[in-house]
Amino acid sequence: MPADIQRLSLLRDRIHRELYDSVLPFWLRHAPDRQWGGTFNCLDRDGRVWDTTKHMWLQGRLVWMLSKLYNTTAPDPEVLDVARLGAEFLHKKARRADNRVYFSLTREGLPKSLQRKMYSECFYAMAMAEYARAIADERLRFEARHMFEACVAYSKDPSLVGRHVYPHLPPVEALAPPMILLNMIEEIHDPGETTYDMIAVECVERIMLHVRSDLQVVLEHVAPDGSLVDSPEGRILNPGHAIECAWFLIEWGRRKNDKEAIRAALRMIDWSFDRGWDTEFGGLYYFLDLEGHSPPALEWNMKLWWPHCEAMVAFLMAFRETGDERYWDRFEQVTDWTFEHFSDPEFGEWFGYLDRRGERTHSYKGASYKGCFHVPRALYLCDNILGEMLKG
Amino acid sequence: MPADIQRLSLLRDRIHRELYDSVLPFWLRHAPDRQWGGTFNCLDRDGRVWDTTKHMWLQGRLVWMLSKLYNTTAPDPEVLDVARLGAEFLHKKARRADNRVYFSLTREGLPKSLQRKMYSECFYAMAMAEYARAIADERLRFEARHMFEACVAYSKDPSLVGRHVYPHLPPVEALAPPMILLNMIEEIHDPGETTYDMIAVECVERIMLHVRSDLQVVLEHVAPDGSLVDSPEGRILNPGHAIECAWFLIEWGRRKNDKEAIRAALRMIDWSFDRGWDTEFGGLYYFLDLEGHSPPALEWNMKLWWPHCEAMVAFLMAFRETGDERYWDRFEQVTDWTFEHFSDPEFGEWFGYLDRRGERTHSYKGASYKGCFHVPRALYLCDNILGEMLKG
Numbered sequence: 001m002p003a004d005i006q007r008l009s010l011l012r013d014r015i016h017r018e019l020y021d022s023v024l025p026f027w028l029r030h031a032p033d034r035q036w037g038g039t040f041n042c043l044d045r046d047g048r049v050w051d052t053t054k055h056m057w058l059q060g061r062l063v064w065m066l067s068k069l070y071n072t073t074a075p076d077p078e079v080l081d082v083a084r085l086g087a088e089f090l091h092k093k094a095r096r097a098d099n100r101v102y103f104s105l106t107r108e109g110l111p112k113s114l115q116r117k118m119y120s121e122c123f124y125a126m127a128m129a130e131y132a133r134a135i136a137d138e139r140l141r142f143e144a145r146h147m148f149e150a151c152v153a154y155s156k157d158p159s160l161v162g163r164h165v166y167p168h169l170p171p172v173e174a175l176a177p178p179m180i181l182l183n184m185i186e187e188i189h190d191p192g193e194t195t196y197d198m199i200a201v202e203c204v205e206r207i208m209l210h211v212r213s214d215l216q217v218v219l220e221h222v223a224p225d226g227s228l229v230d231s232p233e234g235r236i237l238n239p240g241h242a243i244e245c246a247w248f249l250i251e252w253g254r255r256k257n258d259k260e261a262i263r264a265a266l267r268m269i270d271w272s273f274d275r276g277w278d279t280e281f282g283g284l285y286y287f288l289d290l291e292g293h294s295p296p297a298l299e300w301n302m303k304l305w306w307p308h309c310e311a312m313v314a315f316l317m318a319f320r321e322t323g324d325e326r327y328w329d330r331f332e333q334v335t336d337w338t339f340e341h342f343s344d345p346e347f348g349e350w351f352g353y354l355d356r357r358g359e360r361t362h363s364y365k366g367a368s369y370k371g372c373f374h375v376p377r378a379l380y381l382c383d384n385i386l387g388e389m390l391k392g
Numbered sequence: 393m394p395a396d397i398q399r400l401s402l403l404r405d406r407i408h409r410e411l412y413d414s415v416l417p418f419w420l421r422h423a424p425d426r427q428w429g430g431t432f433n434c435l436d437r438d439g440r441v442w443d444t445t446k447h448m449w450l451q452g453r454l455v456w457m458l459s460k461l462y463n464t465t466a467p468d469p470e471v472l473d474v475a476r477l478g479a480e481f482l483h484k485k486a487r488r489a490d491n492r493v494y495f496s497l498t499r500e501g502l503p504k505s506l507q508r509k510m511y512s513e514c515f516y517a518m519a520m521a522e523y524a525r526a527i528a529d530e531r532l533r534f535e536a537r538h539m540f541e542a543c544v545a546y547s548k549d550p551s552l553v554g555r556h557v558y559p560h561l562p563p564v565e566a567l568a569p570p571m572i573l574l575n576m577i578e579e580i581h582d583p584g585e586t587t588y589d590m591i592a593v594e595c596v597e598r599i600m601l602h603v604r605s606d607l608q609v610v611l612e613h614v615a616p617d618g619s620l621v622d623s624p625e626g627r628i629l630n631p632g633h634a635i636e637c638a639w640f641l642i643e644w645g646r647r648k649n650d651k652e653a654i655r656a657a658l659r660m661i662d663w664s665f666d667r668g669w670d671t672e673f674g675g676l677y678y679f680l681d682l683e684g685h686s687p688p689a690l691e692w693n694m695k696l697w698w699p700h701c702e703a704m705v706a707f708l709m710a711f712r713e714t715g716d717e718r719y720w721d722r723f724e725q726v727t728d729w730t731f732e733h734f735s736d737p738e739f740g741e742w743f744g745y746l747d748r749r750g751e752r753t754h755s756y757k758g759a760s761y762k763g764c765f766h767v768p769r770a771l772y773l774c775d776n777i778l779g780e781m782l783k784g
Contacts (some may be wrong), residue, residue: 042624050685051624110560168502232434232443293442294754298745299690301753353690355747361693362686 005390011335012386018343019379024069024079026348026365027372031062032082036108038089039082043366046347050364052107056094058371060101060123063087064187065376067130073380080134087131087140090124099150100161104368116163118154121147122180129188148188152199155181172221172229175238178206179245186251200252204261207245211264216271217290218242235290239276240307242268243284247314250321262321269314273330276307281357282337284308302361303354305370308338309378316385335382342375350375397782403727404778410735411771416461416471418740418757419764423454424474428500430481431474435758438739442756444499448486450763452493452515455479456579457768459522465772472526479523479532482516491542492553496760508555510546513539514572521580540580544591547573564613564621567630570598571637578643592644596653599637603656608663609682610634627682631668632699634660639706642713654713661706665722668699673749674729676700694753695746697762700730701770708777727774734767742767 030047031039033054041058042051066083070076093109094102101120104112128144131137154160155177182203185196209226210219220236223229246265253262276284283303287295294300315331318324341358342350344365352370353362366372422439423431425446433450434443458475462468485501486494493512496504520536523529546552547569574595577588601618602611612628615621638657645654668676675695679687686692707723710716733750734742736757744762745754758764 044685053623106561111558112561114556164506166503169498169504231445293436294745294756296759298694298753301747302690353686355693361690364686367688 007332008386009390011332012383012390014339015335015379015386016383018339019376019383020074022343022345022348023350023376023379024074027062027066027376028078028082031366031372032085033107034085037085038093038105038107038109039086039372040107041366041371042368043349043364045344045351045363045365047365051367053104053112053368054089054107054109055104055368055371056090056101056120057103057123057369058366058373059086059090059094060120060125060127061373062371063090063127064123064130065372065380067127067134069376069380070134071130073384083131083134087127090127091140094120095124099147101147114162116158116161118151118161118177119180121154121161122151122184125151126184126187144188148184148196151184152181170229171224172233173206173209173224175207175210175218175220175241175245178203179241179248182207182252183248186248186255197256200256204249204252204258207249208264210242211268213267215290216267217275218245218268218272219290232289232293232296235293236295237272237275237288237290238286239272239284239288240286240304240310242272243276243307243314244310246272247310247317250314250317254321265314266318266322269318273311273315278303278356283341283354283356283358284311285356301356303341303356303358305338305342305350305352306374308334308342309374312338313378313381316382320385320389399724400778401782403724404775404782406731407727407771407778408775410731411768411775412466414735414737414740415742415768415771416466419454419458419768420470420474423758423764424477425499426477429477430485430497430499430501431478431764432499433758433763434760435741435756437736437743437755437757439757443759445496445504445760446481446499446501447496447760447763448482448493448512449495449515449761450758450765451478451482451486452512452519453765454763455482455519456515456522457764457772459519459526461768461772462526463522465776475523475526479519482519483532486512487516491539493539506554508550508553510543510553510569511572513546514543514576517543518576518579536580540576540588543576544573562621563616564625565598565601565616567599567602567610567612567633567637570595571633571640574599574644575640578640578647589648592648596641596644596650599641600656602634603660605659607682608659609667610637610660610664611682624681624685624688627685628687629664629667629680629682630678631664631676631680632678632696632702634664635668635699635706636702638664639702639709642706642709646713657706658710658714661710665703665707670695670748675733675746675748675750676703677748693748695733695748695750697730697734697742697744698766700726700734701766704730705770705773708774712777712781 030043033040038054039059039062040049041055044050063083063086066079070079093105101124102111103115103120106112125144125147128140132140159165182200185200189196209222217237220238221229221233228234246268249261249265284307286302286304287297287300289295311334315327319327349365351360355361422435425432430446431451431454432441433447436442455475455478458471462471485497493516494503495507495512517536517539520532524532551557574592577592581588601614609629612630613621613625620626638660641653641657676699678694678696679689679692681687703726707719711719741757743752747753
């Protein structure tokens, strides 16, 4: 328990109100497309639709998030109703017979684009798993698992999602696939179920290849033996991504009593925050280069909402695991900075994009990669953990 | 002629020295790969290679630029030698039997990626056309033309470069294809030759669809009848791109005595500069939205080197066409800001990427989309035009 229970209680109230009075109402009010079904994700500051394109990463994530809330803390018919709109659109319009899911569709549900990546499929599976619980639908539960298994295959052979693999290029392992699969397993498995434990153990092993104690970093891309790839790709650090991965590991570690996974996660959080936090202007950088070169991404020094969401969750979980006040202080530091810079008390939800100085560059609340997901997920998890702490 | 001939002469000297004492030596010294052939384009501030990947947009552009210099103002064997390194790598390693050109290859020349776009092919054709002149090679001259004709086909049917075309989506015309084809024709045609005039006229017509006098903007994407596409894509403005397109039109207009094309170009320059110039911090924005929404690109408010290069060329050409001192003043204004913010007197060449405030975000001189092209091309064109003006 942190020294100041008063402060804990105030923070919990702030987070609780932000989720249930600002963020959730924003999406329930503005996302539904009652005319064509599905949900809009490109929403302007005040919730107006600035693009009717529907992006399936975000529709899947919204369905997962609303179903999760409905199944736990917000058993409200309106929440389930919007989840249903999204789930039915995903099921009828976005999923193809070949187990691929479109990246984006028109408002009416006609395909616009298909990525050579597996993430539309991942979020489809997570959405259906949680929504199936909400409506107690065994067929959908099975479909989610079927899609999950397709994703496992996609993660091992990118040619299955249409990516050309040049056999002469040295193989490179990315952090994202095992990380997202591990999180999917946490979401898809039923209480006590061990069906996917073998796959999860393999994911944890694949993640650990990226965790380099000698360099005190989490590398986004490594060789299959964990050694450094000598290229800009091999030097990329994504502090928010590594911090998100860390709390996925903590969840796994708590469930399976894997103390080593939790210890690794704590190191990942420490290293990534120490390197990633901008001591001049505050906030987490989006990308860094291991050796201090300019990261190729033009937006590398921008402050995006989601790494800050992940850091809130990770520091609070780290505090819960260790009782170390240092983690509590970091949790407060990140939460204060994040609310101050991203929250929008006027219209609800959060802004997504700031420049290095923390000045807003984009006014919208939703876009092709921002939807009803990181903000409510972080608030939901933190609210629950703080609530448990207060109960003692 | 501008009022102040002294100022004109000083500016010309500055531009001339920048090209021949700073920019050209930088690439001649650091780009060649004497071991594996070809040229590096990912060069750090001081010229060191930070990534050995070779990007073919830039290798084609370097070969074009060096061949152009060799054929005109710098008939130096070293210039031809580096052009040859690039041309042979392009010819032997990058070009495929099916008239596609890889986007990137390893240092050794093994394929890394192929875009679903036609621009590697466009810059290949431009490179070979100019290099063929340098070495008086009829076979290469033919090959350049053959590739140009493939590009014309690609521009009409993107499925030829592997892009999936959904027949149910309303067709959208992009500014880039007719614009680049028009510039290719200017580069590929021999003096007095009219072989490609019909295609050029069609390109000019396609470009004009994007020039909206009613809105005083150049739209990046329009419907085939020139009407507004009601989506973020339809609202995108790219001031530097429109300004570059304008000077392509001026070149065409001068050659064919097409006064209407020149008048349109002057409007494009005026509108794009008036909207695109940041009156608070200076410099041209990368992207804008017609209606003032946040442009989806995260880097929309950054200041990139190339729009400023294009603006230097365009304002000087506009002044040459009209004698209007207003254009001369703009040319001076843009040139001063550009030199001050991008030029690197210490190591040569220019930086590429600044934040909105004009502060450098990336230290490198070359990357996957920056090479030996926009800077030397702008300096070369401005140096020549100013030189002609001084001759009077």
